[in-house]
Amino acid sequence: MISHCIVTNYTPPHAFRRNLSLALIALLLVGFGACQYPTGPSGTNGVGITWKGSLASAPENPQTNWAYYNTTDKKSYIYADGAWTIFSQDGSDGVDGKDGDKGDTGATGAKGDTGDAGAPGGNGVGIT
Structure with a gap:
């Protein structure tokens, strides 16, 4: 396999660049291979927190x-x-969202929301 690297600072006209880009992509896909460069020096180690x-x-x-x-x-x-x-x-709270639709009302009892009447009370006692 032949490996080539093309490096240039030339900027051709737009249409030519487009066609050249497509041609280079096609060449890479069919086997021109990737450019191989030497590995650079390692960076300085960072610090821990x-x-x-x-x-x-x-x-x-x-x-x-x-x-x-x-x-x-x-x-x-x-x-x-x-x-x-x-x-x-922390970031600030966002704007409150729109209230949702009201849900269905539940069923009420036979006498509505009041209960049955209580039994009558006895006679009261007078105070003198």
Whole structure:
């Protein structure tokens, strides 16, 4: 298999670019193969974050790259350069949606929503 890499800064007219793009795609699909370049140097390793959890206030005696979520102000903080800095925060609530349609009314009893009349009371006692 032959492997070719074409690198150019030339920008041909639009119609030619379109046809050239289609031709290059076709060539790649039928076996021109991918360009092979040497692997570059590895990047610098990053730093880890120590998650301290959800707390009402900052943890005591913080160390660099400690992070926590403040349950009082709804923000996450990270400790760096001797200070707590906002790392992320909760978004605001969206607009309430439209109320839904009212549901069907349930059935009522034989006498409506009042019960049967109670039995008459006895004669009262007079106070003098």
